[in-house]
Structures are given as structure tokens and as C-alpha cells.
Amino acid sequence: MTRLLHRLGRSSAAHPWRTLVSWVLLVVVATLTAGALGGTPQDDFDVEGAPALVGIEQLREHFPGSGAAGSSAQVVVHDPDGDPVTDADVAELTARVAEVDHVTSVTPPRFSADRDTALLTVGFDVPVTDPDLAGGLGVEALETAVRGVGDGLQVELGGQLPNTSPEEVQGTGEVVGVVVALVLMVLVLGTVVAAGLPLLVALAGLGVSAAGVTLLAAVTDVSTTAPTVAVMVGLGVGIDYALLLVSRHLEHLRAGVPVVEAAGRATATAGRSVLFAAAIVLVSLMGLPLAGVPIYSSYGFATGISVVAVAAAALTLVPAFCGLLGRRLLPRRERRGLPPRRPRPARASLSARWAAAVARHPVPWALAAFALIGALAAPAFDMRTFPRDVSNNAADSTTRQAYDLIAAEFGAGANGPFTVVVDRAAVGDDGVAAAAARLGGIDDVVAVSPPVVSPDGAVAVLEVQPAFGPADERTPDLLAQLRADLDGAEVTGSTAMFSDISVLLSDRLWLVVGFVVAVSMLLLAAMFRSAVVPVKAAVLNLLSIGAAYGVVTAVFQWGWGSDLVGLDGAMPVSSWLPILMFAILFGLSMDYEVFLLSRIREHWLRSGDARDSVVRGVAGTGRVISTAAAVMVVVFLGFATETDLVVRQLGLGMAVAVLLDATVVRMVLVPATMTLLGRRSWWLPGWLDRLLPTIEPEAPDEDAVPAGELTAGRRDEARAGVPV
Helix, strand or coil, rough: CCHHHHHHHHHHHHHHHHHHHHHHHHHHHHHHHHHHHCCCCCCCCCCCCCCHHHHHHHEEEEEEEECCCCCEEEEECCCCCCCCCCHHHHHHHHHHHHHHCCCECCCEECCCCCCEEEEEEEECCCCCCCCCCCCHHHHHHHHHCCCCCCCCEEEECCHHHCCCCCCCCCHHHHHHHHHHHHHHHHHHHHHHHHHHHHHHHHHHHHHHHHHHHHHHHHHHCCCCCCHHHHHHHHHHHHHHHHHHHHHHHEEEEEECCCCCHHHHHHHHHHHHHHHHHHHHHHHCCCCCCHHHHHHHHHHHHHHHHHHHHHHHHHHHHHHHHHHHHHHHHHHHHHHHHCCCCCCCCCCCCCCCCCCCHHHCCHHHHHHHHHHHHHHHHHHHHHHCCCCCHHHCCCCCCHHHHHHHHHHHHCCHHHHHCCCEEEEHHHHHHHHHHHHHHHHHHHCCCCEEEECCEECCEEEEEEEEEECCCCCCCCCCHHHHHHHHHHCCCECHHHHHHHHHHEEEEEEEEHHHHHHHHHHHHHHHHHHHCHHHHHHHHHHHHHHHHHHHHHHHHHHCCCCCCCHHHHCCCCCCCCCCCCHHHHHHHHHHHHHHHHHHHHHHHHHHHHHHCHHHHHHHHHHHHHHHHEEEHHHHHHHHHHCCCCCCCHHHHHHHHHHHHHHHHHHHHHHHEEEEEEEEHHHHHHHHHHHHHHHHCCCCCCCCCHHHHHCCCCCHHHHHHHHHCCCC
């Protein structure tokens, strides 16, 4: 593979225009194809194994073409002056809403005690995932219908359809993050040209991946937030991969290697790490379908397309640009052979001095790092999850204002009632009445609606209003009590389904974790010919992810520093977050593990000195990893400013995890633990060595190693992967 990558890098650098034109054509063709054949992202909340799905299917069977079987929305009419809402205004509003496509019913208004607020429930004959309603189209139609009703009246939209519609992507934070990332790369690489190259390459890869995700949406359901997550991850890793290749190329240029050969060597060495780092990210993402929720599969596939696209762009476009720009990637004084304006004393780099300090006293450094990560991870033990909750949407959004008005005028539980489907054919009207009576006697139930009988008379439907909002921590217990007290009835509705999804994801978390960790450890064992390194890497990655969980819990659930992320109150962690963040972060953390261990093993194979190889490996990659991590952190923090709850929590959690991974883990725990382990870090049982395929993460640059430096013993270890 090394020879293949070397030829790829040399060919791209020697014929840059051919490579660049090929990519331009690829982006154009992919975009045109996506425009002609692509689909629209839409969520799929039908989760096999969720108890609420049974009731939903009963509604679809016995209420065909009605709101009970499709989806619903709430229209809230409020007079800010406190005057009663007139019947004429409500009648006009009802008539307008009834004309919207797919609306089959508008319930009679429910007035607040002082009649300054009216609540209407709108039924649709298709689910919220239908193309005519998905992507905000249904909400836009409702907004058009209610616009201008009444003089001075406030009309807001809530309920199932508006609450599940995707939030509009703002983009401001992302732009700021990219600008900051560009500044950081200029400071590290020395020129605007070199700094802009990784960003340009990442954007080219994202252009292809965006088309790929659109085509994916044409053949399967893709979550409405999956494209945003794919862009977030693709932008971060794309810049990282390109930055690693550019940095390696600049090393060869400074060593006097010709431009085309430098590009070939960089692709053969750093490109190998990029290839296998991307492979580990893909392995992590492929664990998402094990969660058993269709939305998760779409996250994995969409993000996987993004990772493949940016990795391909990095491996081809970086050497092409390097060949085209030549030595212009170097600062002007270096190109002219002039000494630096401020000569620095000849001493080891900061990364080398830091690694040496940690290696001299590994135990106290390791204990301090473990204590810090443990303290940050502690809040995760109190994590409580629940799917998307509009009570923490932006204060000026229609869904948030509708939620607040309903809670103030009708009670918080009116924002998320339970739907109870009673088998009327089996129990009769007396049984339906008895079920309603039992429901009314349950604590934390404040209202039970009159039964609505299906057209075929088979089932009756009751709406149950809890005493609290849908995301309240008491919701799962109340749901369990309702199901236990109602034999022969199904408790369903969006609140019940979301609660079931939360439980299901919690139960499946460890299955996903086990799969991702096991497969990643096997890949690392094959790459580094060690049984110890994969275990250490998995443990350290789990620690940094646990710390990210803890920070997200403290900020969002406990409310610590919530003002900094634009929240006005505490909230549960999104149910989508733990598994999604784990799968993405475990793969991203392994990126840095591969980059760092590749250099450490390279020096180990040359010298056989375990401690010195750790110091030299950290010294050789510390600047690049720190820069790459800083770039990724600012990119992720940009996404943390978005209004969508999942994207906001994911952006903050991933930024924290990458920051810890690049500082506490890679700069402290890795050198400390590997110094303590010494030569044992590279131990591999003979039987396992024979079973594992030989995969080199980054082959040593043979031309850079003087003849004889790679000793016979080290050559044997390089071939067999067995130290000493």
C-alpha cells in the first residue's frame, strides 16, 4: 500500500491540473445528479420494539385518513392585552387552517379560564415524515394560513408537527469557527497559502459528500439533522487530514527533497495514517445501526459518506496543490534561504521538552490527569436523557412561544398529552368508561378527554393530560404506571414514543460501545502489532468521552454556565446524544492515536529505546496534533451555537472531548502510560500475531533513515510486529 500511495502522491503532484480538473468535474457531476435524482431528508420515528408503536399502528388501522392516524399540530391564539378571544376570530382561523393541504380536522377551540387564549388541535392525514410536511413544509403552510388573523392577536404554532420540524441552520457560528481555524493554521504553517490549502481541500470533499447525502435521501430516510452532523464531522476531519499531509510535505521540503518527491513521500507516510484513521472512524460509525433506531443508521451513513469524501480529497488534492504551488508553501524568507528575523536558540521544541518532563515523572502526571478527567466525568452518572424538547428552543421561535402560552394557560402537560387506545370491541362502552375513570384517578393526571370512537367502532381514544411537561423526569414513571393500570389498552402518542425511544437507546448503548471498541482494538492491534496499545487507547478514549458526557450534563442538565450556550434554563440531555457522540468521538480520538503512535512506533523500530521513542514521537507530532485539535475545537464550537438541540449539544460535547484528547490524553496520559509500560507497550503474543493481518499505519520514510540505522533486530520486528 505504501508504494501505491507514493505513486498516487507523485502522480497528483506531477500532474496537478489533471487532478484539479477531475475534482471540479466530480463536484459538478455529483451536484447535478443530486439535484436531478436526490431526495429530501426526513425523520422516521417508527421504531420497532417501542411499545408506543403498537398504539400508533392501531390508530392508522382504525382511523384511516384522519389526524389520529397521521400527525397533528396545535394553534394557539392569544390576546396580549388580556381581552377575550372572539368566536369570530376563532372561526376565521379554523376556516383558514382547514384549507391547508392534508388537514382533515380542526377541533373545537379550548379556551383558557379567562378566555384570552384559545387552543385548536389540527389533524393531518399523513405522518410528519411525509414529503409534503417534512422539512418544514407543513409548518410553512400553517404559518401562511394563520398570518394576519385578528387585530393584535398573537398566533403561535406548537404540537407534534411544528415541534419535530428541523430548526433553520444559522451558519454564523460555523463561519466564525472556520475563520478562527484559518488564523490558527496561518500562525502554525507560516503562510496564508499553506493555511488555506487544508480548508480548500475539506470544502471540496464536502461538496461531493453533500451530493452523496442528498442521493442517499432518495433511497432511504435520512434524519433532518444528519446532513448538519455530516458537515460538522467532515469539515473537522477534512481539515485535520489535509493539515497532516501538508505538514509532512513541508518537513520534506525543508529537508531539501524535490517538490514532487516530497508530495509522494508525504502521501506514502502521513497518507497511510489518514487512510487508516478514516477507516477507524467508519468502523465507529457503522456501530450506529446497532442502536435499532432508523435515524441512527442515517447518521452513520451520511457521516460516513462525508468522511470518505474528505479523505479522498486529502489524499489527491493535497499533493496536487503541493505540486502546483511548489516551494511557495514555505514562508518567503525560507524560500530565499534567508535566516529568520529573530533567530531562536538551538534547543528542543516545546513539545519535546514537555514530553521529556512527563517521561521523567510519569506517575504524578498520570495521577493528576486521571483526577482531572474523573472530576469532569462525574456529572455523567447523573445524566438524564429525553428527545428533543421545544421548551428550550429560542425564546422568539413560534414553537417556544406556543409551549409557554399553553403551559401558562392550560398547564404544562397540555404540551405533551398521552393518547390511550382502548379496545372497544373487546370491553364495550362500559369498559371504555371504566378506563377513563381509572385514568382520572391516577396521581399526576389532571384531565382526561371524552372518548372518541373510531369509524368502525373497534377502538376508542382518550387524551390524558399529565400535571407536567413531556420532558419532565417524572414522565417515564407515569407512562409505566398508565400501562400497568390499563390492561387491554395501549398508551401512545409522541410523548410516549419519545420516552420509549429514550429507554431503548439507553439499553442499546452498551451494545454499540462494545462493538465499536472491539473492532477498533482489532484494527489497532493489526496496525501496531501490539496487544497492549489497543487496550490503552480504548481506555483513554473512553475516559475523554466520559468527561465530555460530564461537561454536557453539567451545562445542559444542571444549568452550569447555560447562559454561555444561549439557554435560559436546565434541560435533559438529548436521547440521541450518548450513542451518536460516542460513535463519532471514538473514531475521531483514534485519529490522533494513529497519528501519534505511528511516529512513536517509527522511532521504536529504529532505536529500540521505548522511552526515547515516546519523547520523540510526541515532539514530532505535538505541534500538528495541537493545531489540528484547535482547528476542530473551534469548528465544533461554531456548530454549538446552532438552535437545533442535538447539534448544539453534540457540538459542545465534541469540542470538549477533542480538547481533552489533544491535551490531557495525548500530551500527558499517553507519554506517561507508555513510559511506565516501556517495552511492554509493544508486546504481542505469537498466536495473535499469526492471526492478525499485517497493516502498517505509517511506514517509516526509508530514504530518511541512514543505511544500517534500522537494525536487523528492528527489521525483524517491523516485519513480524513482535518486540524483542
